[in-house]
Amino acid sequence: MTTKTATLTAIVIASQFSFSLAAPSAPISESAHIIPLPNQMESTPDQVGFSLTNGLAIPDGWLFSKQVTRILSENGIKTRLVPTENEADIQFKQANGINKEWYQLQVSPDKITVSFNAEQGCLYAIQSLVQLIAKDTKGNPALIACNITDQPRFTYRGVMIDSCRHMMSAKDIKKIINILSRYKINTLHWHLTDDQGWRIPVDKYPKLTSIGGLRAQSPVIGDRDKPNGTPYGGFYTKEEIKSVVTYAKERGITIIPEIEVPGHASAAITAYPEFGNSDIPNYAPKVQETWGVHPYTFAPTEKTFAFIADVLDTVCELFPDSPYIHIGGDEAPKDQWKVSPTAQKIMKDNQLRNENELQSYFIRRVEKLVNERGKKIIGWDEIQEGGLSPTATMMVWRGWVKNAAAPALAQGNTIIMTPNSHFYFDYAQGPRPNAPEYETINDDQLTWQRVYAYNPIPLGCTPDKEHLVLGCQANFWAEYIFNLPKWEYMAFPRVFALAEVAWTQKEKKNAACFYQRLLKQFPYLDSQKVNYRHPETGAPAQPNAVIKR
Ligand code: ACM
Numbered sequence: 079m080t081t082k083t084a085t086l087t088a089i090v091i092a093s094q095f096s097f098s099l100a101a102p103s104a105p106i107s108e109s110a111h112i113i114p115l116p117n118q119m120e121s122t123p124d125q126v127g128f129s130l131t132n133g134l135a136i137p138d139g140w141l142f143s144k145q146v147t148r149i150l151s152e153n154g155i156k157t158r159l160v161p162t163e164n165e166a167d168i169q170f171k172q173a174n175g176i177n178k179e180w181y182q183l184q185v186s187p188d189k190i191t192v193s194f195n196a197e198q199g200c201l202y203a204i205q206s207l208v209q210l211i212a213k214d215t216k217g218n219p220a221l222i223a224c225n226i227t228d229q230p231r232f233t234y235r236g237v238m239i240d241s242c243r244h245m246m247s248a249k250d251i252k253k254i255i256n257i258l259s260r261y262k263i264n265t266l267h268w269h270l271t272d273d274q275g276w277r278i279p280v281d282k283y284p285k286l287t288s289i290g291g292l293r294a295q296s297p298v299i300g301d302r303d304k305p306n307g308t309p310y311g312g313f314y315t316k317e318e319i320k321s322v323v324t325y326a327k328e329r330g331i332t333i334i335p336e337i338e339v340p341g342h343a344s345a346a347i348t349a350y351p352e353f354g355n356s357d358i359p360n361y362a363p364k365v366q367e368t369w370g371v372h373p374y375t376f377a378p379t380e381k382t383f384a385f386i387a388d389v390l391d392t393v394c395e396l397f398p399d400s401p402y403i404h405i406g407g408d409e410a411p412k413d414q415w416k417v418s419p420t421a422q423k424i425m426k427d428n429q430l431r432n433e434n435e436l437q438s439y440f441i442r443r444v445e446k447l448v449n450e451r452g453k454k455i456i457g458w459d460e461i462q463e464g465g466l467s468p469t470a471t472m473m474v475w476r477g478w479v480k481n482a483a484a485p486a487l488a489q490g491n492t493i494i495m496t497p498n499s500h501f502y503f504d505y506a507q508g509p510r511p512n513a514p515e516y517e518t519i520n521d522d523q524l525t526w527q528r529v530y531a532y533n534p535i536p537l538g539c540t541p542d543k544e545h546l547v548l549g550c551q552a553n554f555w556a557e558y559i560f561n562l563p564k565w566e567y568m569a570f571p572r573v574f575a576l577a578e579v580a581w582t583q584k585e586k587k588n589a590a591c592f593y594q595r596l597l598k599q600f601p602y603l604d605s606q607k608v609n610y611r612h613p614e615t616g617a618p619a620q621p622n623a624v625i626k627r
Contacts, residue, residue, distance in 0.1 A: 079167070103129035103187060103220035106323070108212040110222050111598035113261055113391045113574050114207060114581035114589075117231075121224035122215055126187045128167070130211065130219040133157055137166040142200050145328060153208040153602075154219075168192055169199065174231075179264075180229040183207060185221045194390035195345070201330045202228070205260055207302040232534065235551030235580035236265035236334075236492050237573065240556040241314070242272035242345075243463070244627065252325050252564040254569075257606065261577040266326060267404060269336045269549060270314075273344035273366035273374070277313045278335070278384060280392045283350060283385070287313040290345035293365040299560075299627060300514030305367060310627070319396045327399060330577040334402045334456065335393050336363075339386065340440045341410030345373040353382045355418040369519070369557045371409045374456050378415070379422050379442050387447050394451045397617075402471065403448050404506065408458035438464030444472060456494065462486055471548065475502075476537070483536040487543045496551040503568050504555040509616040515625045516567070526596070529575035530589050563609040563623035568601060569612035571596050 089190045094133065099368045106127045133156030138141050146168075147157045162168050171193040178196035181203040190207070191429055194200040194605040203226075210222040237258055239251065246254075255266060270278045276290035292311030314322075326333050347354035352364055363374050376382045412433035415421040421436065429437050437460070445455045445467050456471045459482050466485065467473065471492045474483045477499030486493050495501070505524040510516045534550040552573065559565050574596050578587060596613070603610050609620040 090164070093399070097142060098422055099421070102131075103127045103218065104214040104216045106212050106214045106220055106222050109220065110224055111212055112206050112209040112597050113592070114578040114601060115116040115586055115595070116226045117581075117583055117586060118230040121222060125223040127184050127210075127212065127214065127220040127223045128187060128190055130221060131213075134167045134548070135165060136168060137163045137170070140170060141172075142170075144202055145197075146204050148224075149204045149208060153211060154437070155211070156209070170194075177229050178226070179233070180226075181206075181226075183224070183226040183232055185223050185225075186208060187223065190221070194308055197227075198330050200263055201259070205262060208260075213547055214230055214312075227557050230262065230312060230581045232549030232580045233585050234265055235263050235577065236267055236494070236496075236549065236551030237263055237576075238267035238269060238551055238553040240272070243268060244310075244557040244560045245312045245314075246565065248314060248609075250320050251322050251563075253562065253606070254565065255322070255326045255329055255331055257603075258573070258610065259331055260602070261574065262581055263577055264331055265551070266331055266333045267336060267539060267553075268333050269404075271336070271338050271346060271406075271483070272342045273310065273372045274369075275365065276345040276371070278319065278337075278350065278396070279313060279316055280393070280399055282388050285349035286346060287544070288349075290349035290365060293345075293367050295367045296627070297368060300517055300519075300557075301349040302369065302557075311395075316386075318397060320387055321619075322436075323397060323399070332400055333397060334400045334404055335397050336404035337386075337389060337627040338391060338406030338408075339408050339444055340376040340378070340408055340437065341374075342409065343376050344368075347374050347376065350385070353377060353379075355414040355421060357416050357420050358414050370418045373409060373411045373413050375410050375412075376440070377418065378421055378436055378443075383443050383447065385443055390447055390451055394453065401454060402456045403453050404456045404473070405410045405441065405448065405461075406458060406476070407437075407445050407461035407481060410460065411439055412437070412619050434464035435460075436464070441470070442467050451601070459483075459486075466491060473562045481536070485537055487536075487539055487546055490546065492546050492548050493536075494548050495536065496553055498553075500529055500532040501550060501552045502555065503552045504559060505571055505573050507611060508613075509566070510611075510617070513620065515560065515564070515627075518568075519555060524572070526571045526575045526600050527589060529572050530579065530587070530592060532579050533584055533589060534579065549580050550576065560627040563618070563620060564625040566609040567611050567618050567625070571599070571610060574599060 105124045133345050140161035150157050168190045169321045175195040178198045181199035182193040183192040192203040212576045214219040214220045278288045279287050291313040295305045298306040343366045348365050349468045366372050413434045441461050445603045449456050472486045477497035505522045506518040609623045
């Protein structure tokens with residue numbers, strides 16, 4: 079055991095015991111180690127903090143006491159409800175500002191004050207508070223004294239989970255959500271339909287999940303060109319989806335569902351071939367068994383739009399609080415539309431000059447359906463090919479396309495940055511274990527340092543357009559992310575870097591200081607049995623975790 083591991087182990091053990099009666103706090107030599115770094119924080123080393131030996135008293139019946147109590151107790155702080163605010167250790171003050179994510183947190187030896195405008199800010203204050211837990215010089219638990227005023231740099235701080243290539247159980251997704259909420263990530267983008275599987279049930283179209291949810295086989299682990307002969311399938315029940323959405327909401331996370339159109343549609347078209355380009359030669363859709371881009375796109379017909387409308391009704395029922403529906407729009411080959419007499423006639427009837435304009439027509443038709451249901455669309459950056467709708471939000475993923483965001487920004491569209499060069503967390507993050515199950519889709523060394531150095535304001539974006547950049551997101555495409563331990567290995571420590579890029583003003587960022595704070599997160603991750611990657615050795619934290627498909 080190295081000295082570092084021994085220290086970490088000691089902290090883990092220390093962070094797990096419940097606090098009991100003891101004397102008031104002595105000075106604390108440890109410094110605050112909050113991720114993402116608050117935008118304004120004063121904390122003097124070697125001050126006396128707030129003793130946690132008696133736990134914390136929370137005012138009973140107070141608006142957010144359930145959520146606050148949950149976060150505190152998950153972090154080993156004993157809480158008790160007291161009848162009046164005067165008896166409480168935490169004074170909550172609701173202000174009337176407009177920024178819902180703003181908060182102030184003051185910790186002194188005799189009191190804790192939390193100010194906020196809305197629930198989000200209150201929860202963020204508590205998430206910062208639990209990252210102030212330390213040991214005083216007598217070895218007793220206490221909160222580091224500090225004075226924080228904070229609000230995020232960007233309003234959209236996201237993570238995307240791909241349940242199509244490989245599924246994670248609702249329970250595992252909840253574990254991820256709980257961890258993300260600690261680091262003030264506020265959006266989970268849930269990729270639910272693709273060529274290799276359809277994962278959301280729609281009552282009117284049961285074959286979407288019974289046929290579209292099952293592929294005959296997948297590539298073997300360790301050789302992406304060789305099929306393994308083993309069927310793979312599954313889908314989430316409506317109850318599971320609702321329970322994940324509610325769980326996320328309680329933790330300040332909105333889930334944005336993605337229904338892919340017009341490409342990445344093989345699974346849906348296999349279940350209901352009439353919604354594909356069935357008039358082309360050799361039409362034989364199947365749920366795809368290999369990764370990559372496949373030619374099966376939806377036909378641009380009224381029948382298909384009626385089907386999509388039905389799907390959107392279910393999506394709105396299951397995701398009532400998401401202001402957006404992500405409609406995909408990426409990697410839609412035009413080969414089938416080029417040879418489909420029906421698609422060609424639709425182009426002619428609508429004076430569309432080429433298949434890119436047909437793609438734009440398709441997206442606008444779907445956008446109208448989404449808008450009619452009170453929501454807005456997000457689409458991958460190909461939605462600008464053939465003309466970008468003025469009301470769409472564009473998610474920029476093609477890091478190799480020069481100035482990909484420029485036309486959208488010039489037109490006044492909002493964008494979210496998720497370039498593969500910095501935010502594809504399915505790429506390797508440095509040397510990895512030799513075991514075949516640690517294979518990645520791309521061996522690029524997408525290190526936490528590269529993520530941390532990223533500025534989401536794209537090159538050439540003038541200051542008057544910066545407000546159009548809503549934020550950024552990390553994508554976990556799941557061809558090689560078979561289950562939770564592999565997800566965790568790919569996620570940490572890079573998710574910490576993403577959180578700080580999205581939250582902390584760029585002038586305040588400092589990679590060396592971040593690294594020190596990053597090391598302090600491991601006791602928490604260990605306590606949650608998270609299989610993170612050791613940033614120096616590349617070794618998994620849970621060497622016995624089973625990550626096979
Ligand atoms: C994508 O990676 N095709 C959005």
